[in-house]
Amino acid sequence: MAYSEKVIDHYENPRNVGSFDKADEGVATGMVGAPACGDVMKLQIKVNKAGIIEDAKFKTYGCGSAIASSSLVTEWVKGKTVDEAATIRNTQIAAELALPPVKIHCSILAEDAIKAAIADYRKKYGAGDADAGKKAAD
Amino acid sequence: MSLAIRKKPIYLDYSATTPVDPRVAEKMIPWLTEQFGNPASRSHGYGWEAEEAVENARVEVAKLVNCDPKEIVWTSGATESDNLAIKGAAHFYKTKGKHLITMKTEHKAVLDTLRELEREGFEVTYLDPEPDGLLDLDKLKAAIRPDTILASIMMVNNEIGVIQPIAEIGEITRAKGIIFHVDSAQATGKVAIDLDKLKVDLMSFSAHKTYGPKGIGALYVRRKPRVRLEAQMHGGGHEKGFRSGTLATHQIVGMGEAFRIARLEMAAENERIGKLRDKLLAGFRDMEEIYVNGDLEQRVPHNLNVSFNFVEGESLIMGMKELAVSSGSACTSASLEPSYVLRALGRNDELAHSSIRFTLGRFTTEADIDFAVKLIKERIGKLREMSPLWEMYKDGVDLNTVQWAAH
Numbered sequence: 001m002a003y004s005e006k007v008i009d010h011y012e013n014p015r016n017v018g019s020f021d022k023a024d025e026g027v028a029t030g031m032v033g034a035p036a037c038g039d040v041m042k043l044q045i046k047v048n049k050a051g052i053i054e055d056a057k058f059k060t061y062g063c064g065s066a067i068a069s070s071s072l073v074t075e076w077v078k079g080k081t082v083d084e085a086a087t088i089r090n091t092q093i094a095a096e097l098a099l100p101p102v103k104i105h106c107s108i109l110a111e112d113a114i115k116a117a118i119a120d121y122r123k124k125y126g127a128g129d130a131d132a133g134k135k136a137a138d
Numbered sequence: 139m140s141l142a143i144r145k146k147p148i149y150l151d152y153s154a155t156t157p158v159d160p161r162v163a164e165k166m167i168p169w170l171t172e173q174f175g176n177p178a179s180r181s182h183g184y185g186w187e188a189e190e191a192v193e194n195a196r197v198e199v200a201k202l203v204n205c206d207p208k209e210i211v212w213t214s215g216a217t218e219s220d221n222l223a224i225k226g227a228a229h230f231y232k233t234k235g236k237h238l239i240t241m242k243t244e245h246k247a248v249l250d251t252l253r254e255l256e257r258e259g260f261e262v263t264y265l266d267p268e269p270d271g272l273l274d275l276d277k278l279k280a281a282i283r284p285d286t287i288l289a290s291i292m293m294v295n296n297e298i299g300v301i302q303p304i305a306e307i308g309e310i311t312r313a314k315g316i317i318f319h320v321d322s323a324q325a326t327g328k329v330a331i332d333l334d335k336l337k338v339d340l341m342s343f344s345a346h347k348t349y350g351p352k353g354i355g356a357l358y359v360r361r362k363p364r365v366r367l368e369a370q371m372h373g374g375g376h377e378k379g380f381r382s383g384t385l386a387t388h389q390i391v392g393m394g395e396a397f398r399i400a401r402l403e404m405a406a407e408n409e410r411i412g413k414l415r416d417k418l419l420a421g422f423r424d425m426e427e428i429y430v431n432g433d434l435e436q437r438v439p440h441n442l443n444v445s446f447n448f449v450e451g452e453s454l455i456m457g458m459k460e461l462a463v464s465s466g467s468a469c470t471s472a473s474l475e476p477s478y479v480l481r482a483l484g485r486n487d488e489l490a491h492s493s494i495r496f497t498l499g500r501f502t503t504e505a506d507i508d509f510a511v512k513l514i515k516e517r518i519g520k521l522r523e524m525s526p527l528w529e530m531y532k533d534g535v536d537l538n539t540v541q542w543a544a545h
Contacts, residue, residue: 003456011456017524034542035527036487038450038476042526059526063452067524 003064004098010068015075018057020044026054028124030116033109039066043113045077045085047121053077053085058113065103069093069110077114086118147462148506152347152440152499153296153324154464158392159349159500165395166351169388177385178376188387195394199343199356202326202397205333206361211380212390215355216323217247219342220290222357222381223319224251226367227288227340228260231317235285239316241265241273241292241302242482248290248321269484270433271300279310288317293331293341294324297479297495298432299441301329308337317365323347323355327400328408328438333358339365345389349500350396354389357381411498412439414507418496419444421511425518427531429489431480442496445480445489446514448528449521454494457517461510464495488527488537 003011019042020027026047033039039062046055056074060067072093077085093099093107149157158166169191177192179185193207200207213219228238240252242264252262263281268274273291289311291302304320311318319340325331327348333341341358345351359365359380373382419442422428427447446454451465476490485493496510522528530537 011453014524019529031526032543035491035537036542038452038487038491040526040542042529059524059529061448061525061527062450064456066450067453 006097007064007068007099010071010097011064014058014067014071016055016057016071016078017059019059020046020055020057026125028117028121030113030118030120032112032116033062035061038062039106039109041066041070041109041113043070043073043110043117045082045117045121047082047125051081051083053080053082062106062109063103065097065099065106066109068097069099069106070113072096073110073114082118082121085114088114145460147460148510149462150496150498150502150506150510151462151464152502153299153495153497155346155352156349156499157501158346158351159396159399161399162350162392162395166388166392169391173387175387177387178374188385191387192385192390195390198394198398198401202401203322203331203333203341203343203358204335205358209333209358209361211357211359211377212385213355213357213381214353215346216245216321216342216344217355218381219344219355219357220245220247220319220321221251222367222370223340223342223359224248224288224290225255225370226380227317227319227365228255229368230366231287232260235283235287236260237283237286238262239265239278239281239286239289241267243267243271243295243297243479244290244292245296245321245323248292252290267482270436271295271298271431271479271483272433272436273302273307275303275306275310278307282310282314282316286314286316288319290319290321292321292324294322294329294438295432295479296324297477298443298483299324299438299497300432301325301436301438303436304338305336312337324438326397327404328440330404333360339363340367345393345396348396348400351389351392354386354393356393407500408439411500411502414498414502414504415439415442415496417504418442418498418507418511421507422514425515429485431483431485431489431493440498442498443480443493444496445485445493446518447489447492448525448531449492449518451491451493453521454492454517457521458494458513460513464497465493 029044031042033041042059044057045053048054056077058070058074060070090107090111093110094104173187175184175188177188196207196210199210256262265277293304294301317339320338321342323344339360343356345354371382376382429445431443455465476487480490
């Protein structure tokens with residue numbers, strides 16, 4: 001499998017690997033995938049009072065494309081509002097990393113991981129913060 | 139490719155293929171350029187010398203496995219030998235019965251051939267291996283029916299290197315009058331094979347797993363008691379009608395020389411390689427959550443198949459680009475297929491996805507192994523730091539209790 005240079009760069013120098021304490025203020029966690037399928041992604045976001053994602057971390061079990069997709073989205077979500085982050089699409093991830101067709105599922109999983117983290121955030125902190133995020137986006 | 143690997147990786151994938159031994163390559167060359175005759179040409183010296191070379195090579199193949207050279211049929215490789223043996227015998231003996239027996243851990247060349255026979259109306263029993271990869275003889279006995287005509291069990295498994303009890307299986311099948319086919323592609327030069335003692339009726343061989351060229355193999359067809367086959371390739375009636383097609387003299391010479399070297403050197407070579415394999419395994423001993431796949435005793439010395447739990451195989455291979463190894467996780471399509479061999483052993487998906495096959499060979503050195511151990515430890519450490527499964531394991535989470543969203 002020939003990987004693009006961007007995939008190899010993210011694989012060899014992954015950005016934002018690690019974990020936040022789930023109990024910390026503003027931290028939300030999304031975990032998607034299954035070991036049986038060969039991919040599990042954990043994406044965490046840390047959202048400030050203004051509804052902006054201040055920091056993000058990931059851990060991924062999966063192929064190089066899965067690691068690169070999750071590494072890339074941690075970079076992308078940082079500085080965005082929660083609502084802005086929710087608009088990231090797998091097609092953008094796949095295009096940025098030049099993923100081959102057989103690896104598109106890795107980008108879909110990364111999009112799902114963002115959505116899962118945002119859903120966790122809204123569940124934990126209520127819709128009010130999501131509105132705050134929307135205002136910040138306007 | 140823009141990211142060309144600067145130095146060639148260390149080759150630890152000898153079960154995929156081996157380099158042609160330089161001594162073999164040297165012997166082959168004149169048969170391409172100067173002595174190019176067709177071994178089937180009876181009317182001139184070009185043909186006669188080619189025929190003599192082919193027959194000398196046949197003797198060498200026969201000597202390695204202790205059979206009569208007349209029992210060796212040249213083919214294009216083990217896949218063709220498996221097809222000829224299984225389809226040929228099934229078609230010839232179909233009036234005796236329609237039941238065939240094999241194992242779930244066989245090579246695809248056997249499994250897919252049997253699937254084709256199922257489409258033709260034959261019935262196939264696929265036996266499960268024990269967790270160590272070996273066949274339980276009682277399960278074989280229980281699977282035999284009055285209409286069983288053929289059993290096909292490989293000698294050495296290509297993924298996990300375990301050696302099946304071929305002698306014992308042969309006693310069972312011979313007593314029941316069942317044709318016994320053995321794929322020995324991974325066995326030659328690694329396991330002593332004595333067809334005078336083994337009650338095997340058909341045996342497949344390949345040259346390129348034993349330092350010979352690709353594209354040449356052979357099928358052993360027993361003469362006493364005689365085994366009959368229906369030919370799969372029709373034409374000029376070469377190889378006593380078993381397999382038509384002009385013989386590839388240079389390839390055959392190469393296989394003969396490769397098997398001659400294997401016969402003379404295998405004892406010393408296996409001892410040396412076995413020590414290197416043990417050194418490789420010893421290098422992993424202080425790592426957590428590693429699992430050797432397949433029995434370590436009933437195994438060729440060249441093979442080590444290890445699962446590094448909580449690390450996915452393809453990312454592992456990517457992280458070890460300085461090593462040429464194989465993964466049990468075939469991530470080549472949208473649906474990830476873990477190794478069917480490891481799944482048949484009862485390994486869970488995580489472990490099947492996390493496996494690496496190291497296969498050592500004639501040109502593996504101690505320095506190669508030292509380098510590999512150091513590299514693997516470093517890269518596994520890095521990937522585990524990145525793995526949410528490793529984190530959960532370290533936090534004491536039982537992964538079997540987690541509700542995963544399959545995708």
